[in-house]
Amino acid sequence: MTQPQWQTPRAAIIWMQLSVAASLALHAGHLPAWLIAAALTVMAWQICVYRGVIAHPSTWHKVLLTSACLGGVLVTYDSLIGLEPMVAILISGFALKLLEIHRRRDALLLIYLAYFVVVVQCLFTQGITTAALMVASVCVITTALIAVYQQGERAHGWLALRKSTLMLAQAVPLMLVLFIIIPRLGPLWVVPQQASAASIGVSDSMTPGDFTDLSATPKVAFRVSFDGDMPAQASLYWRGLVLSKFDGRTWSQLGPWGYRTGNLLQWYGDRAEPWDSLAERRGQPLEYTVTLEPSNGSWLFALATPRPASPGIALTRDFRLYTRSPVVTEKQYRAQSWLDYKIEPERLPPWRRSIELRLPEGFNPKTREVAARWREETPDPEALVQRLLDYYRRDFVYTLKPPLLGKHTVDEFLWQTRRGFCEFFAGSFVFFMRAAGVPARVVVGYQGGERHPEGDYMLVHQYDAHAWAEVWLAGRGWVRVDPTAAVAPARIESSFADYFSAEEGFLDGSPLALERFRHIGWINSLRLQLDELEYAWAKWVLGYDSNQMTLLSRILGRVDPMRMGMLLLFAGSLALLPVGWMLLRSRQRPVRDDIDRCFLEFCRRMARLGLGRRIGEGPRDYAARIANQKPELAPEIWALVNLYERQRYATAGENNLALRQALRRIPRR
Amino acid sequence: MSGVKKIADAVVHRIGQVLIGKEEPIRLALACLFARGHLLIEDLPGMGKTTLARALAGVLGLEYTRIQFTSDLLPADIVGVSVYDRNNGGFEFHPGPLFSQVVLADEINRTTPKTQSALLEAMAEGQVSVEGETRALPSPFFVIATQNPVSQSGTFPLPESQLDRFLMRISLGYPDPAAERELLAGVDPRVRLSRMKACMDQKLLCQIQQKVTEVQASDSVVDYLQELVQQTRSMPDIEHGISPRGSMALLQCARACALMDGRRYVIPEDIQTCFIPVCNHRLRGTASEQEVVSLLRQVLDTVDIL
Numbered sequence: 013m014t015q016p017q018w019q020t021p022r023a024a025i026i027w028m029q030l031s032v033a034a035s036l037a038l039h040a041g042h043l044p045a046w047l048i049a050a051a052l053t054v055m056a057w058q059i060c061v062y063r064g065v066i067a068h069p070s071t072w073h074k075v076l077l078t079s080a081c082l083g084g085v086l087v088t089y090d091s092l093i094g095l096e097p098m099v100a101i102l103i104s105g106f107a108l109k110l111l112e113i114h115r116r117r118d119a120l121l122l123i124y125l126a127y128f129v130v131v132v133q134c135l136f137t138q139g140i141t142t143a144a145l146m147v148a149s150v151c152v153i154t155t156a157l158i159a160v161y162q163q164g165e166r167a168h169g170w171l172a173l174r175k176s177t178l179m180l181a182q183a184v185p186l187m188l189v190l191f192i193i194i195p196r197l198g199p200l201w202v203v204p205q206q207a208s209a210a211s212i213g214v215s216d217s218m219t220p221g222d223f224t225d226l227s228a229t230p231k232v233a234f235r236v237s238f239d240g241d242m243p244a245q246a247s248l249y250w251r252g253l254v255l256s257k258f259d260g261r262t263w264s265q266l267g268p269w270g271y272r273t274g275n276l277l278q279w280y281g282d283r284a285e286p287w288d289s290l291a292e293r294r295g296q297p298l299e300y301t302v303t304l305e306p307s308n309g310s311w312l313f314a315l316a317t318p319r320p321a322s323p324g325i326a327l328t329r330d331f332r333l334y335t336r337s338p339v340v341t342e343k344q345y346r347a348q349s350w351l352d353y354k355i356e357p358e359r360l361p362p363w364r365r366s367i368e369l370r371l372p373e374g375f376n377p378k379t380r381e382v383a384a385r386w387r388e389e390t391p392d393p394e395a396l397v398q399r400l401l402d403y404y405r406r407d408f409v410y411t412l413k414p415p416l417l418g419k420h421t422v423d424e425f426l427w428q429t430r431r432g433f434c435e436f437f438a439g440s441f442v443f444f445m446r447a448a449g450v451p452a453r454v455v456v457g458y459q460g461g462e463r464h465p466e467g468d469y470m471l472v473h474q475y476d477a478h479a480w481a482e483v484w485l486a487g488r489g490w491v492r493v494d495p496t497a498a499v500a501p502a503r504i505e506s507s508f509a510d511y512f513s514a515e516e517g518f519l520d521g522s523p524l525a526l527e528r529f530r531h532i533g534w535i536n537s538l539r540l541q542l543d544e545l546e547y548a549w550a551k552w553v554l555g556y557d558s559n560q561m562t563l564l565s566r567i568l569g570r571v572d573p574m575r576m577g578m579l580l581l582f583a584g585s586l587a588l589l590p591v592g593w594m595l596l597r598s599r600q601r602p603v604r605d606d607i608d609r610c611f612l613e614f615c616r617r618m619a620r621l622g623l624g625r626r627i628g629e630g631p632r633d634y635a636a637r638i639a640n641q642k643p644e645l646a647p648e649i650w651a652l653v654n655l656y657e658r659q660r661y662a663t664a665g666e667n668n669l670a671l672r673q674a675l676r677r678i679p680r681r
Numbered sequence: 682m683s684g685v686k687k688i689a690d691a692v693v694h695r696i697g698q699v700l701i702g703k704e705e706p707i708r709l710a711l712a713c714l715f716a717r718g719h720l721l722i723e724d725l726p727g728m729g730k731t732t733l734a735r736a737l738a739g740v741l742g743l744e745y746t747r748i749q750f751t752s753d754l755l756p757a758d759i760v761g762v763s764v765y766d767r768n769n770g771g772f773e774f775h776p777g778p779l780f781s782q783v784v785l786a787d788e789i790n791r792t793t794p795k796t797q798s799a800l801l802e803a804m805a806e807g808q809v810s811v812e813g814e815t816r817a818l819p820s821p822f823f824v825i826a827t828q829n830p831v832s833q834s835g836t837f838p839l840p841e842s843q844l845d846r847f848l849m850r851i852s853l854g855y856p857d858p859a860a861e862r863e864l865l866a867g868v869d870p871r872v873r874l875s876r877m878k879a880c881m882d883q884k885l886l887c888q889i890q891q892k893v894t895e896v897q898a899s900d901s902v903v904d905y906l907q908e909l910v911q912q913t914r915s916m917p918d919i920e921h922g923i924s925p926r927g928s929m930a931l932l933q934c935a936r937a938c939a940l941m942d943g944r945r946y947v948i949p950e951d952i953q954t955c956f957i958p959v960c961n962h963r964l965r966g967t968a969s970e971q972e973v974v975s976l977l978r979q980v981l982d983t984v985d986i987l
Contacts, residue, residue, distance in 0.1 A: 608987055628982045630949040661899045662946040 702860025718848020
C-alpha cells in the first residue's frame, strides 16, 4: 500500500461498536434472532482484529458472510423485496462493514450509515420511548464521529461524548424551530408496508376465538378526547366494521359489490351523497378527537352514527369511517357523532334484504329449525329479539376460556356448550335472527374504554375489542343489540378489565403488563401517568401536522412563503441568540468586587446623561472628559474617581463605605 | 513623592524651553531614564532629536559623550583601544567614548551592523569586553540613540535583538504652528542649550530610580497589562507579540510615569501612556510601522480596564 495505513483511534473503535449496538437495539424488535447473533459475532470479531488476535478477514470470508446473510434473509422472509427484508439486508451490510475499516473513509461510511439505520426505525414505531432511544443513539453515533477525528493525546472517549452531547444540546433550539415551521410534506414515494402486516387489533373478519386472543393484549388501540363531557360507558360502542357475509365459520365484510348504485365513500368536505339522507341524525353531535395506534387497517372507529371532521376521512355506505391508506403509524382524526339516530328506517330494498338474510347451506340445522319454530310462535321481530336475549340470560356463561367448537359452531354453542366470548354471542345471535327471517348483521369494534383520571381523555385497549349485532326493524332501522350485555351486563356498564381482572386468561399474553396489577394503587397510577405521557407525545408531536396550520396561522395571520421565511429567520436567530450571548459573555471578565460594582454603577449613571465610558478608557481620563462636559458635577465626579482609583490601585481590602457615599452623591438621572 | 513630581516637572519645564511644544515626548524620555532604560528617538532629520538628547544629558547633570555614527565607524572607535606606551614599555587601554554616563549615539542606523552590535553588550550588561578583558562601564549608564526612519537612504535597520534593548522608542513629529512661531521668534535653541544648567545630580537620580521599583502595581493593573500584552500576541500581520521582557519593561515604565505624576501606585492611564512607545519597536511582521501603531491603538480601545 503506497498510502500510510490509517490507524483508527481506540476511542473511535469503542464508540463505533457502541453505535452499531445502539442501532441494532433499536431494530431488535423486528429483526430475526440469527441476524442479531451474527452482528454480535461480527462486533466481537472486529475487536479481536483490532487487538491483533486475528488477521483481517480475507475477501473470501467477506463474500461468504455477505451471501450467508442474503440467504438468511431470503429464508426468513421468503423474499428480498419488502420493507422488513430490505431493512434486514441494510442492517447486515451495516454490521459487516465493521470488518473492513481500513481508512477514515470506511469509518465515516459506517457512521453515516448508522444515522440512516436509526432513522429507518421510524418506519416501525414512533412512540416516545423509541424517540428517546433514538436521541441517545444519535448522541452515541455523533460521539463516534468526533472520536474518529481525534488524534493522539486528545483521543479521549469521555471528551468526545461531552462534546457530542453539547453539540446536540446546542442543536435543540434549532430543531424545535424547524419542527414547528417546516411543513409536513406527504410522502414522495410509497414506503412498502411491513410484510407481517396482519392487522393489529380488530380485523376485517371474525372467527370464534379471535377476540379471546385480543383479550390477552394490554396494548392501547386508540385514545379519545371529547370536546365536551364523556358519554356514559354503556353507550360507548366504537363501530369499526360491519360484517354481513357468513361462510359457516367466519364472518366477513360484504365487499364493494354488495351495493349497486352511487359512490360508496363520502369524503370529508365533499357534497353529500344521496344515501347520506338515509341516516336520520337528531340532537347535538358529540365532537371528539381520536388518536389511533397503528392497526394496518383502513377502517377507523367512531360512535354511531358518525360524520368525519378531518380531511382524508370518508363516511362509508354503511355509516362507518374510512381512510384511504392503511393506518401504519399513529393517526389522528376528528369526528362528530349523533348518538340519537336512525339508519335506513323506512325500507330495506329487497336486494339488501336478501343479503342480510343470506346463510350458507348445510350448517347449524338445529338452529335453523328452532328459529323457524320461534318465528311462528312469535311473529313480531322485536319480541323475537327479546325472547332470544331471555334465552341467553337464562343459563349462558360469558367467559374468556370458551370450549372449542366443531363444524356447526352455532348449534354447538346455543344448545350444548353455552359458554363463550362476545363473538360467540354476536355470531350466534345474527345467525339465529337471519334464520328466523329478520335481517341482521355483525358489527365489530371496541366497547367502553378507560377514563384517564387526570388526562381528561379515554383509553381504549385491545382487550376492549367487542362484537355485537344489528337487526333491522321496520320503522326503527338498524338497531344495535348486544347479546353479551344480556349475559354479562356488568361487562358493558363498567369496563372489561374490571369485569375480568380476576379471571384466568385475561392478559395471558403479557405476564408483566402493568394492567395486571391495576389493583395495586401506585402501579395503576404509574401506568396511567405513563399513558398520559404517551398520549401527549402522540397528540402534540406525532400528530402535530394536523395542528400546525392552525398554530401557524394564529402566529402569522396569513400563511405564505414570505411570512414563513421571515418567521424561520426570526425564530432561527432567536434560537441562536443564547449561543451568541454565551460566546460574548465568556469574553467579558466577571465583575471583580464591590469596588468595581460601584464604579460601574457610576458609569451607568453617567451613561444615562449621555456620557458613557468608552472601552479602554481609564477612570482618570474618563473623569477628566465628563467633568469637562458637566462642570456642575465635577467635584462629585472627581471625589468618586479619586476614591475609586485609590481603593482599586493603591491599597487592597480597604472598606468601600466612602466610595458608596460618593456614589450616593451622583444623581441617578 | 511630590518631591519627585516637582523635580520631574522642573526638568520637563527646563527642557521645554529648548524643545518648544514637545512636553509629552520629554516626559516619556524622562520616564525612560528613571526606569533605567535606554532610549531610542526616531524621526526625520531636523526635528530636534539631538537637541532632546543633549538637553536630557545636560539637565541630569551627568557626564556626557556624543558619538556620531557613520558608515565607516568601527567598534574600536567607540569602545576604545590599547596603545603601546613607550614610557611604561607596555600597552595601555585608552577608553573610547562609550565610557561615559550618558552616551548620545547619533544616527545609530547610519553605521554597519558590526558597530551597532558593539553597543549590544554595553547596553545589556553595562560592561564591555575589549581584547579579552571585561571592563565595567560607569554607572548610571544611559544610551540615548537617535535614528532616521529606515526608509531613508544610507541606513542599516537595527537588528531586532538590538531594538529590544531599548526600553522605548519615541518620535517627536512636527511642532504645532504656535510652537514653531515661538521657536522662530525666540533665541536660537543652540544658544539656550549651551546655557542650560543641570537641575539634578547623580545621587538624586539613583534615589529616584530606586523609588520607581517601589511603586505599587495592584492585581487589577497587572491583569490589565497582561491582557494588553496577550492581545498583541494574536494580532494580524504580526509575527511575534510582546515578549515577557517587553511586558516587564512596560510595567517599569508605567511605574516611572506614576512616580513622575506623584503617585505611589500605577493606574491604567500610566500603562496606556507608555504602551505605544514601549511596544511599537518590539513588534515585527508584515505590517508597516504606521500600521503597528494603529494596531496598538486598537488594542488600547478594545481591552477594558476593569
